[in-house]
Amino acid sequence: xxxxxxxxxxxxxxxxxxxxxxxxxxxxxxxxxxxxxxxxxxxxxxxxxxxxxxxxxxxxxxxxxxxxxxxxxxxxxxxxxxxxxxxxxxxxxxxxxxxxxxxxxxxxxxxxxxxxxxxxxxxxxxxxxxxxxxxxxxxxxxxxxxxxxxxxxxxxxxxxxxxxxxxxxxxxxxxxxxxxxxxxxxxxxxxxxxxxxxxxxxxxxxxxxxxxxxxxxxxxxxxxxxxxxxxxxxxxxxxxxxxxxxxxxxxxxxxxxxxxxxxxxxxxxxxxxxxxxxxxxxxxxxxxxxxxxxxxxxxxxxxxxxxxxxxxxxxxxxxxxxxxxxxxxxxxxxxxxxxxxxxxxxxxxxxxxxxxxxxxxxxxxxxxxxxxxxxxxxxxxxxxxxxxxxxxxxxxxxxxxxxxxxxxxxxxx
Amino acid sequence: xxxxxxxxxxxxxxxxxxxxxxxxxxxxxxxxxxxxxxxxxxxxxxxxxxxxxxxxxxxxxxxxxxxxxxxxxxxxxxxxxxxxxxxxxxxxxxxxxxxxxxxxx
Ligand SMILES: Cc1cc2nc3c(=O)[nH]c(=O)nc-3n(C[C@H](O)[C@H](O)[C@H](O)COP(=O)(O)OP(=O)(O)OC[C@H]3O[C@@H](n4cnc5c(N)ncnc54)[C@H](O)[C@@H]3O)c2cc1C
Numbered sequence: 001x002x003x004x005x006x007x008x009x010x011x012x013x014x015x016x017x018x019x020x021x022x023x024x025x026x027x028x029x030x031x032x033x034x035x036x037x038x039x040x041x042x043x044x045x046x047x048x049x050x051x052x053x054x055x056x057x058x059x060x061x062x063x064x065x066x067x068x069x070x071x072x073x074x075x076x077x078x079x080x081x082x083x084x085x086x087x088x089x090x091x092x093x094x095x096x097x098x099x100x101x102x103x104x105x106x107x108x109x110x111x112x113x114x115x116x117x118x119x120x121x122x123x124x125x126x127x128x129x130x131x132x133x134x135x136x137x138x139x140x141x142x143x144x145x146x147x148x149x150x151x152x153x154x155x156x157x158x159x160x161x162x163x164x165x166x167x168x169x170x171x172x173x174x175x176x177x178x179x180x181x182x183x184x185x186x187x188x189x190x191x192x193x194x195x196x197x198x199x200x201x202x203x204x205x206x207x208x209x210x211x212x213x214x215x216x217x218x219x220x221x222x223x224x225x226x227x228x229x230x231x232x233x234x235x236x237x238x239x240x241x242x243x244x245x246x247x248x249x250x251x252x253x254x255x256x257x258x259x260x261x262x263x264x265x266x267x268x269x270x271x272x273x274x275x276x277x278x279x280x281x282x283x284x285x286x287x288x289x290x291x292x293x294x295x296x297x298x299x300x301x302x303x304x305x306x307x308x309x310x311x312x313x314x315x316x317x318x319x320x321x322x323x324x325x326x327x328x329x330x331x332x333x334x335x336x337x338x339x340x341x342x343x344x345x346x347x348x349x350x351x352x353x354x355x356x357x358x359x360x361x362x363x364x365x366x367x368x369x370x371x372x373x374x375x376x377x378x379x380x381x382x383x384x385x386x387x388x389x390x391x392x393x394x395x396x397x398x399x400x401x402x403x404x405x406x407x408x409x410x411x412x413x
Numbered sequence: 414x415x416x417x418x419x420x421x422x423x424x425x426x427x428x429x430x431x432x433x434x435x436x437x438x439x440x441x442x443x444x445x446x447x448x449x450x451x452x453x454x455x456x457x458x459x460x461x462x463x464x465x466x467x468x469x470x471x472x473x474x475x476x477x478x479x480x481x482x483x484x485x486x487x488x489x490x491x492x493x494x495x496x497x498x499x500x501x502x503x504x505x506x507x508x509x510x511x512x513x514x515x516x517x518x
Contacts (some may be wrong), residue, residue, distance in 0.1 A: 158480065222500070224479070226491065238494040238501075268484040297515065 002029050002320075005088060005098035007078050008257075009035035009063050011043075011393070012291025012305040013104035017071045018395030019313040032072040032098075034090055038063055041134055042388055043162075044302065044381075047169055047338065049137035050144055051177045058385070059134065066393045078105065081263035083284045100286045100320070103265070103272055105257035107162055107292040107300060109133060113253045114157055116228025116235075120252065125230050128248045131170060132162075140249065144177075149186025150246030155235055156193045157225055159200075160269075161254040162292050162300040165347070167191070168198060168208055169338040170249065175215045176340030192220040192235065192243050201354035204347055207371050211339065254300070256293050271295035276351070277327035279312055288312070298331035298351060306392055307332045307402040332404040334360075336381035344377035346370055350404040359408035362399060367408065420445030424510075431512055435470060438510025446508045452497070459496055459508075462488055466509040476506045476514040 006013045017033050045059035067073045080089035088096045109132055111117035119128040130136040154171045171191050178184040191212060197205035198212055198219060212219050226238045234244045256270035265272050272289035274281050276296050281287040291305040298304055308329055315325040331351030338344050346368045347355035357371040368377055391398055417426045424437045432438060443463060447455050465486040469477045479502050483490045497504035506513045
């Protein structure tokens with residue numbers, strides 16, 4: 001009996017077991033998946049919670065509902081990975097042996113790495129928030145209910161972090177929400193980022209930067225935060241620049257699972273360096289990393305995980321039969337960007353091609369406009385939640401190709 | 414591709430002046446590159462960072478980020494800002510003859 005062990009039952013891990021269970025003979029292959037948390041979170045939905053557009057029940061479901069029959073699911077803390085011995089320790093003294101290991105433990109918030117952000121826990125002042133966890137998003141929703149205006153600052157701590165468009169979406173939605181509440185004139189909105197512009201890739205950065213300007217949201221680029229000064233109500237950069245806030249909304253440092261770091265499998269942020277086409281660890285020929293856990297030069301996003309798992313599955317089936325893996329994965333990412341007032345944008349890109357304007361053809365539903373605000377794109381984003389729970393996680397075919405296509409895109413010269 | 418003469422040596426550079434061929438770089442070039450961006454004296458502390466960047470690049474094929482330098486070479490970010498004022502990521506890679514680190518997507 002061969003053993004496939006999957007660490008983490010989030011977006012990526014869940015898709016992996018769903019894709020593979022019916023492709024691997026149950027008489028020959030045992031598939032086990034381990035996760036510490038019985039709840040599956042639809043993380044893209046966290047964005048809407050502070051503004052009362054979604055509630056808790058819209059974004060949680062039991063993990064079990066998404067694990068197919070024939071897969072052993074264990075709820076436990078993953079404590080040690082001994083890749084040299086092909087085994088993983090859970091629950092203090094239980095060792096799981098494997099033939100192949102998939103690390104899909106994601107990336108999590110590490111606020112303690114930035115002095116002053118500990119306030120995101122239960123200590124310190126109550127005007128420091130994040131919407132990157134369900135708890136955080138719910139606390140922020142409560143805080144906003146009594147918000148009276150002032151300086152609202154959205155700050156990104158450091159690259160890389162998951163879903164790099166979410167902070168922009170947050171500030172666009174905040175702008176809209178404040179208008180609805182009659183508070184926009186009393187609120188200064190500032191977007192503070194370590195990047196040189198609104199986004200990493202030049203064409204999108206320009207388009208999104210233009211939208212910030214239109215909405216009268218200040219952009220402070222190249223800001224590498226060193227600390228939060230609670231008493232003075234300001235964030236301070238290593239360069240000694242400062243930005244004042246009355247309400248700070250932060251994306252803290254994102255780090256891969258500690259257990260990955262302890263096992264010596266991670267980089268400086270505990271993300272696993274892997275081949276960017278095959279996801280195979282450079283150190284062990286039976287260890288893969290998928291989803292946010294992997295260190296790859298593309299976005300950490302559910303859509304990327306989805307495209308990656310789809311191609312990886314075919315490759316894995318070749319690999320176990322001794323065939324060479326095909327170097328297919330192109331870093332394809334496809335993200336809806338909520339821009340407020342019931343509209344949204346769509347961007348589609350990969351390792352080599354930055355987000356371009358044009359049309360995104362989607363058989364039967366689309367086309368969606370790329371890099372342009374439309375109501376259709378907003379509906380695309382809302383529809384995505386249904387697709388996530390009902391199609392994507394269960395490993396069914398999505399009506400989107402895994403590899404990026406240039407169809408409908410315009411080149412920008 | 415454009416070339417520039419730095420410290421008496423002709424090297425290939427991009428439009429921002431970063432060297433494009435890491436193999437054209439030698440330790441002798443570093444002081445001249447540093448002068449170009451207003452750093453007149455390369456101390457041991459600078460050299461620790463430069464050598465780490467070069468070694469790390471040789472292994473990883475990409476320029477280390479500030480976070481990577483601070484954890485792997487044990488040079489706190491604060492110090493990197495003192496050594497390479499205002500824009501340490503750009504300045505340290507410029508002097509080391511490497512492309513600036515990609516601020517990943
Ligand atoms: C606010 C927000 C908005 C987002 N919006 C979008 C969007 O619009 N579009 C998009 O494509 N993506 C979006 N994302 C990103 C998307 O949610 C993630 O990229 C995706 O969920 C990654 O999947 P994953 O399986 O790699 O990690 P996860 O889904 O995070 O799963 C990791 C799992 O590993 C488990 N785990 C970790 N360590 C251990 C351990 N030691 N022991 C046991 N279990 C462990 C965790 O419990 C978790 O279940 C958003 C994310 C956030 C936070």
